[in-house]
Amino acid sequence: MAEITYLEALREGIVEEMARDENVFCMGEDIGAYGGAFKVTDGLLDRFGESRVIDTPISEIAIVGAAAGAGHMGMRPVVEMQFIDFIANAYDMLTNYVATARYRAFLPCPMVVRGPSGGYVRGGPFHSQNPEAGFIHTPGLKVVYPATAEDAKGLMKAAIRDDDCVLFFEHKYLYRRIKAEMPAGDHVVPIGKARVAREGKDVSIITYAATVWKALEAAESLEKEDGLSVEVIDLRTLAPLDDDAIFATVRKTNRVLVLHEDTRTGGIAGEITARINESCFEWLDAPVLRVTAHDIPLPYAPQLEDFVLPQTSDVVRAVRRLAAY
């Protein structure tokens, strides 16, 4: 089987589920005739028709709200935020309506809200955001953020089949930069399960999305230059967090770096650190460290963006500091 990109893997996941289940349909801005701003839904209109690939007005509240209503009635909508930055417009609908629906009213919302996320692409303040932390704080939502093409497809299929709302963050830097051969058959990656991206024994890096690749790059050079064996955990799902995988790597290496592209204050690294502190304190040989973005709206100029976002050299520096304890 030929290799396909992260973006093509996402599309393959959506297409397979639409073919498998007639209740699955897509809604979003410019997703039909144009195929989406990044072409994730390219070709879907021709294959599935206007009733299942719906171009909407610029109305994130309506898109998310209508998805919830359709979900109540047994449909499985997959809706696109043209850039995930615009999910903020639907924050009320997601947190007040969708997230509470099952609990307060026994109404299911089997829906996927997906969109291009993340920086390193010179997108500026409104086309580069990582707003996941605002949603992992809301009980009732699930959040996934794949780093590989295999997981992009497998998690998409799992998200569409999930009986609750899954926020699906797609990293736009990875869209066309990484490729993989898809596993054969009905490839579904379970939600809530992290992955060991690289085995190691000295220091653990817990991360997700684009920074998985930064962590792997750092691990490679740390092995060559310092003889350090670095383990990399790709969380894949941010809500619910895979505590077992996190605690297992802490017990294995006793030194942990949490790495994410999201800003620092209130980012998920703080939550992971707290959980390790509460459950694995006696296993630690060093304080848990964080490498994150600075608490700054993401600027446009390469010199500025690169300075704000975490880079491979930051990871190398942090791992060396951990190893020195």
Next chain:
Amino acid sequence: MDLGSRFPVPGSRPSDALTRVQKLDLYYWMRLTRSLEERLVALYRQTKVVGGLFRSLGQEADAVGSAYALERRDILSPLIRNLGSMLVKGATPLEILRQYMAKGDSPTRGRELNIHFGDTDRGFIGQISPLGDMVPVMAGVTLTFRMRGQDRVGLVYVGDGATSTGAFHEGINFAAVQRLPLVVVVENNGYAYSTPIEKQTAARQFVDKAIGYGIPGLQADGNDVLAVYDVTKMAVDHARAGGGVTLVELMTYRRKGHAEHDNQSYVPAGEIDRWAAENDPLDRYLVVMREELGATDAEIAAMDARVTAEIDAATDEAEKSPPPLPLDALEGVYANPPAERPLWFRDGADRAVDVNERPEGWGTWQAPRPGSA
């Protein structure tokens, strides 16, 4: 289709097709709504309603008349002043009482307040407090009707205040573009909490907003239950025939405050009394019943007695209902996992408050005096 030119035309009112029994039925639902709320007031004053209480006094006709225009298979989404709509759609007084009293066997098992609950089988979907949000949701419900080729219509209520929200605009616009079988009812009762309509919109009237969305707009006297039925039925028929969305403005008046605690200090003197004396929907309909339907005093008294008996029986039953089990609080946020685990400091406990709690420290709680029950 220009709905406006069809209404009102003498001799062609949709309500003319209602039987006498159906027309008397409208009175029953309005009376049930009002009496049930009066019972809730009594329970509220006994502190058995643990949260706020919301009245629809004076708005019973707009709720009942509009819901009555729907078929069994149609779905509506009510607002806080649509108790009458929910009763017409099959919600029971027992459910309403249990819900307000936060009972364990209430429709939401104690999770939500007041009339915030639904049942898609009976055809009503519970609202949430952020106003306007149900418009996009009902767009999705009716989108599903269309995708599945179902002969079903949706109806969503908003107040004059909710028309100012982004959700209202996005929802009605999307539904209009897609020509979904949806009726959007704007209940103009004069106030959003304390805010009068002239501070809500610069539009001359809410029905004018229909023009901007390219959909028909209808307006009716919301305190005339048959007029409400007529306009809503026309909008429902229009939606069912594939004509798309209609905006219906019902002119009514909120005679009680936003909730029971609200003293309505912002209302001009005499305004409430005038509406109560001159424009009460039940009083007005009783005249129609006596003069046009030949309803006798005995007939009306029998309906009133039926309502009282039903509410009495439901109250007795609801008082017997148990409170929720504390651990039920952790169930059902997700389909999978089905429940959250108690946090470690609550491990093994089946309730949150025990002997370590010193509620007197909170100021508002009165500690029972030694020797009192």
